[in-house]
Amino acid sequence: MEFGLFNSLYVPQNHPEITEATRLRDEVELVKAADRAGFKYTWATEHHFLDEYSHLSANEAFLGYLAAATERIHVGSGIFNITPPVSHPARVAEKVAVLDHLSGGRFEFGVGRGSSTTETKGFGITDSDLTREMVDETLPQIVRMWKETDYSFQGRFFSMPQRNVLPKPLTDPHPPLWVAAGSPGTFKKAGQMGIGVLCFAQASMDDLAKLIAIYKEEIERCENPVGGYINNNVMVTSQLVCLEDGDRAREVAATMGSGYHQTLLWKYLDTFPRPQWVTDLGGRIPEMDRATIDAVIEAKQMCIGTPEEVAAAVEAVQAIGADQLVFGMLSTAMPIDVAIESVQTFGREVLPRFDTDPVHSTTRQREAQLGR
Numbered sequence: 001m002e003f004g005l006f007n008s009l010y011v012p013q014n015h016p017e018i019t020e021a022t023r024l025r026d027e028v029e030l031v032k033a034a035d036r037a038g039f040k041y042t043w044a045t046e047h048h049f050l051d052e053y054s055h056l057s058a059n060e061a062f063l064g065y066l067a068a069a070t071e072r073i074h075v076g077s078g079i080f081n082i083t084p085p086v087s088h089p090a091r092v093a094e095k096v097a098v099l100d101h102l103s104g105g106r107f108e109f110g111v112g113r114g115s116s117t118t119e120t121k122g123f124g125i126t127d128s129d130l131t132r133e134m135v136d137e138t139l140p141q142i143v144r145m146w147k148e149t150d151y152s153f154q155g156r157f158f159s160m161p162q163r164n165v166l167p168k169p170l171t172d173p174h175p176p177l178w179v180a181a182g183s184p185g186t187f188k189k190a191g192q193m194g195i196g197v198l199c200f201a202q203a204s205m206d207d208l209a210k211l212i213a214i215y216k217e218e219i220e221r222c223e224n225p226v227g228g229y230i231n232n233n234v235m236v237t238s239q240l241v242c243l244e245d246g247d248r249a250r251e252v253a254a255t256m257g258s259g260y261h262q263t264l265l266w267k268y269l270d271t272f273p274r275p276q277w278v279t280d281l282g283g284r285i286p287e288m289d290r291a292t293i294d295a296v297i298e299a300k301q302m303c304i305g306t307p308e309e310v311a312a313a314v315e316a317v318q319a320i321g322a323d324q325l326v327f328g329m330l331s332t333a334m335p336i337d338v339a340i341e342s343v344q345t346f347g348r349e350v351l352p353r354f355d356t357d358p359v360h361s362t363t364r365q366r367e368a369q370l371g372r
Helices: 020-037 059-069 089-102 117-122 130-147 184-193 205-220 246-255 258-268 276-280 290-298 307-319 336-349 361-370
Strands: 002-007 041-044 074-081 107-112 151-154 159-163 177-180 196-200 234-238 240-242 303-305 324-327
Touching (some): 020 336, 041 059, 041 107, 074 089, 089 107, 089 130, 107 130, 107 196, 130 177, 177 184, 184 205, 205 234, 240 307, 240 336, 246 290, 246 303, 303 307, 307 324, 307 336
Parallel strands (some): 002 041, 041 074, 107 177, 177 196, 196 234, 234 324, 240 303
16 A cells, blocks of 8 residues: 545635645645655646635646655646646647656656536536547547657547657656546546546445446456556545544544535536435535544544554555555645644554555556566
């Protein structure tokens, strides 16, 4: 099991002390702390027009800054939107290659189609279902652009005359490929394509285990990956409050406003499958009280509490087949000093129990398959 962070530039209006400027600086400082603590990945989302929920629209600029500010951690797009009305595929291929060079081969390429009609319609895509077909068309073409010097294409959603798309990636043949997934169909398709999955822990453990099983079954049969090698990986995004004092961890969890963030998630991300419990609550998610937090910890459903309690929750995620667990700590109003302390405590007392290989899984898989 490997570990990472999730960056989203969350700017809640009910916390005026959190501004775009302060949140950007905090995200950078948290990633630097995670890099020192042994976390292997950080994933920066891309969203547009989603007030409060995520102001991280130009994540390629953010990731370029992180590459210079860190040493070992892999910096990933979680995601780059590769639908042509949002980002021309050649522009995506170019920025991935530049980030791969600037990071010294530490870039991870996660793709997606956008998760909100607020975004898709803002770029003139009136039928959200078309975005699936757009991604199916564009991802193989981006891989071709990295490989070929005389690339051309005539497609349904974009076309290009003969051009040499530059630069080519530093990583041979290209950075690891990932895709955002939430439905059984996307998990299955990711496995068939031989690429990693980026997902949220919104479903129950049982439901998430079924999705991971679908993916693992398909990727074991994959013989023709869309990229130059298979990336057999499932990343799950959750939350982390890991402190030596369990009572203090519970107090932080009860006051960091997770319910408000979840309310915004279900307000905007309307292409996600909506659980029945969200519908029953009318989309307004209450904050967790102490009894709820105690129950969540007891059920090992979230990484909150002492290092021992958090380790038990990590074991539960590992048991359902996940390969990487990442934490969207600043997708709450958690103070930055507490977030950094939590990362340090986790890195010192929990992470070494699960991640004993200094080599990143994506690097290890690529080198093994290509005989390096």
